[in-house]
């Protein structure tokens with residue numbers, strides 16, 4: 001029998017995962033339970049045949065249960081559902097800074113946990129997820145979880161200690177790419193281009209650059225050099241970026257994300273001991 005998939009919390013990330021799974025046809029609408037604080041926000045999902053329900057029903061019916069609420073709500077939600085989940089349920093925790101051990105401690109028993117860090121491009125099947133497995137999952141279960149994550153993008157299994165880096169590298173970095181594209185489009189508007197047209201130009205440039213790096217596997221510095229003609233236009237722009245401390249700003253931003261993940265992990269492990 002196909003596993004039932006539950007999603008507690010259907011906001012930006014929960015929805016992106018549900019849509020990604022459906023788009024890839026890895027599960028049908030009637031195999032998915034979706035819960036939210038304000039259930040009326042899920043009326044569009046219900047109309048499409050997804051089972052929308054409260055947290056208790058969703059938890060009780062799921063074989064794979066995603067917890068896609070904000071990190072500070074994990075304790076409240078797990079305390080609500082811990083007595084109704086199936087004994088063999090696989091809980092997938094996607095919150096920044098919530099460790100496998102914290103989830104187990106909140107359930108107050110041995111439970112199969114996957115810690116994952118996906119990102120919002122899952123919505124269009126272009127997600128990037130890092131996942132770490134608890135030792136309780138067997139090989140068949142690990143394969144099933146990997147297949148699920150592959151339905152909405154790329155996935156790599158990583159050691160749990162690397163989760164703050166994964167959060168920086170793909171979870172948060174998409175926001176920085178959006179800021180970059182917005183700023184580039186602003187510049188194009190300043191140069192006389194229409195805004196909608198600017199988004200197409202800069203969006204395709206970012207998409208093309210990413211595809212080029214991933215497909216050629218060339219060092220990004222080499223690819224950058226291929227664009228910079230001697231005494232040309234690009235190298236003039238590179239100088240301006242270096243002057244503004246672009247690389248430092250980017251490194252500092254990813255560093256800040258990872259530090260914040262560690263802080264949140266610290267806070268969540270303290271809360272559960274109260």
Ligand SMILES: NC(=O)C1=CN([C@@H]2O[C@H](COP(=O)(O)OP(=O)(O)OC[C@H]3O[C@@H](n4cnc5c(N)ncnc54)[C@H](OP(=O)(O)O)[C@@H]3O)[C@@H](O)[C@H]2O)C=CC1
Nearest residue numbers: 009010011012013036037038068069070071094095096118
């Ligand atoms: N956004 C991102 O790019 C990423 C997010 N994450 C993680 O995903 C999690 C969710 O983030 P995100 O989707 O951005 O947040 P959102 O605020 O967009 O979504 C959270 C959802 O949880 C619902 N919710 C709140 N309380 C409860 C409750 N008690 N029971 C059931 N549902 C509830 C909210 O419903 P309502 O709106 O009705 O209050 C909302 O729809 C976080 O832990 C975050 O760390 C991980 C990777 C990337």
Ligand SMILES: O=C(O)[C@@H]1CCC=N1
Nearest residue numbers: 095096167170171172
């Ligand atoms: O900002 C956050 O906390 C979440 C985790 C990674 C992306 N968004």
